[in-house]
Amino acid sequence: MSERSEQIVDAARALIDEGGSAALTMRALGERLNIRAPSLYKHFPNKSAVEAQVITRAMRELASALARADSLVALAATYRAYALAHPHLYRLMNCGPLPRHLLPPGVEDAAALPLVRAVGGEMNRARAAWAFAHGMIILELDGRFPPDADLDSAWSTGLAAFADPARR
Amino acid sequence: MSERSEQIVDAARALIDEGGSAALTMRALGERLNIRAPSLYKHFPNKSAVEAQVITRAMRELASALARADSLVALAATYRAYALAHPHLYRLMNCGPLPRHLLPPGVEDAAALPLVRAVGGEMNRARAAWAFAHGMIILELDGRFPPDADLDSAWSTGLAAFADPARR
């Protein structure tokens, strides 16, 4: 990818991180680079291609953070921290259909690997734990829990259920 | 609500159920009723008001289905069945910010009540179980699990973790 293309993805990421997916428009993107929107099409075929690059970068970022966690509990903490620090990027990555045909192969799997490892390859447990974590995050981001809900406790309750199957 | 208003909400619900939230446009709504879009504004102040009515109706529908379930497992099955039968309505209700100021009071709580009852009022367990169920559904609807994933098993694994705390 050329220098210029990198800058475009940088700017696109920043726009989304700050204002959500809706804030990424070709006009806004051009403006941020002091360029007119049509010029962007010399570097990317369309908006989806730019978005896909942002997704790819975010997934790798998250994956590398997760790789540093050792236990399931630590993994959950890292995952949640990323989501709360970058709610819009989290959504971009994890909500709605994923444009897999525009992503380099392996990116998605790499992001999932730390969790699979943490549960010793038990895929049912990995999927259930992922669903729990994603559900907690998205419900929190969407403001669906009551303002006074103790979410730390809810996380603990859920994690206790998944983290230690030997005791069940 | 007048007869006509009911018809409008009916049509709006049908549009969303069939084509998702994006399919609800004032033009399409008018068309379905053999009416021009501007006429709708004699019955509702704007599109959000119509949408809120659809949400209200869907929440009551889901709540009454859930009320018939007795155990946590039965509740989960009912919840999932509704979501898979009406994925777009499920999304409308449960994804993104909820326009609470446009909903009649109590609707949201009524939908949550069956779950709270099923876990004996333990709110942490209720929230964790909700997050798990919502996560499983939304990841499934968004096509985030591999095509060959055995989701029934993942549900079982998750529910076993939440349904029987006495054994933990």
Add this chain to the structure above:
DNA sequence: GTCTATACAGAGATAGAC
């Protein structure tokens, strides 16, 4: 690679006649 000019689409909503 960047520009200007522009096409094109589709959305929500309003004014005022009937």
Add this chain to the structure above:
DNA sequence: GTCTATCTCTGTATAGAC
């Protein structure tokens, strides 16, 4: 309560000059 006509806005994307 419904109509026609229309406004306004905001997107994506293309053509062609420089």
